[in-house]
Amino acid sequence: HFPRIVFRDIARATDTRTVKIALVPPEVIVVHTAPYLVFTNPNLHHEAYLLGILSSIPLDWYARRFVETHLTFFVLNPFPIPRPDANNPLRKRVIELAGRLACPDDRYADWAKEVGVEYGPLEDDEKQEMIHELDAVVAHLYDLKQAHLIHIFETFHVGWDYQARLDATLAHFEKWGSRA
Numbered sequence: 001h002f003p004r005i006v007f008r009d010i011a012r013a014t015d016t017r018t019v020k021i022a023l024v025p026p027e028v029i030v031v032h033t034a035p036y037l038v039f040t041n042p043n044l045h046h047e048a049y050l051l052g053i054l055s056s057i058p059l060d061w062y063a064r065r066f067v068e069t070h071l072t073f074f075v076l077n078p079f080p081i082p083r084p085d086a087n088n089p090l091r092k093r094v095i096e097l098a099g100r101l102a103c104p105d106d107r108y109a110d111w112a113k114e115v116g117v118e119y120g121p122l123e124d125d126e127k128q129e130m131i132h133e134l135d136a137v138v139a140h141l142y143d144l145k146q147a148h149l150i151h152i153f154e155t156f157h158v159g160w161d162y163q164a165r166l167d168a169t170l171a172h173f174e175k176w177g178s179r180a
Helices: 044-054 057-063 089-101 106-115 124-141 146-155 163-177
Strands: 004-007 021-024
Touching (some): 021 044, 044 106, 057 124, 089 124, 146 163
Antiparallel strands (some): 004 021
16 A cells, blocks of 8 residues: 555566666555565665665666566565665765655655655656766765776667766766765
C-alpha cells in the first residue's frame, strides 16, 4: 500500500540503461519481472538516497559489467553503494534530487512530504538539469575524478550521443567538487 522502489528484471548491458528503476505509487500491483525492495527498518530518506544512487549513470556503468540478461537480487545486492553519514551534503542532495524526480504527481504526496520534497510535474529542462546534477553528485560520492566520469560517459553505451549530457554533468561535478 506504499510507494516502493521497483526495478526491471529483464536487463541487458547493451540497452540504453541497464538498471531501470523507479518509485511506483501506492496500491500498484507489479509482476514477477518487476521485483521491488523491502526495507526492514523503513526510512524514506534511505529509500530516496538508494533510489538516487541506483538511478545514476555511475552505478549503471558499474552494473553493465555484471548484467547479462537479468538484473536479479543476486546481481543487485553486492553493488557498491556509498554510505556517507546522514549529514553529508552530497547525501542530502541525492535525497533531494531523487526524491523530487521520483514524485511526478499527487499519488506521491505523502512520500514526498516525508522525504521533504515537492511533488508534481517538472518542466523537461528542469528535470534534465536535476538528472545531470544527480549523476555529478553520485560521482563525487564514489570519489570519482573528472577523468573517471569522462571515461564512464565515453564507454557507457556504444554509439550514444553523450557529449551534451557529459558537459552538463561536468558543470555540476565541478560545482560540487568545490563543496565536497
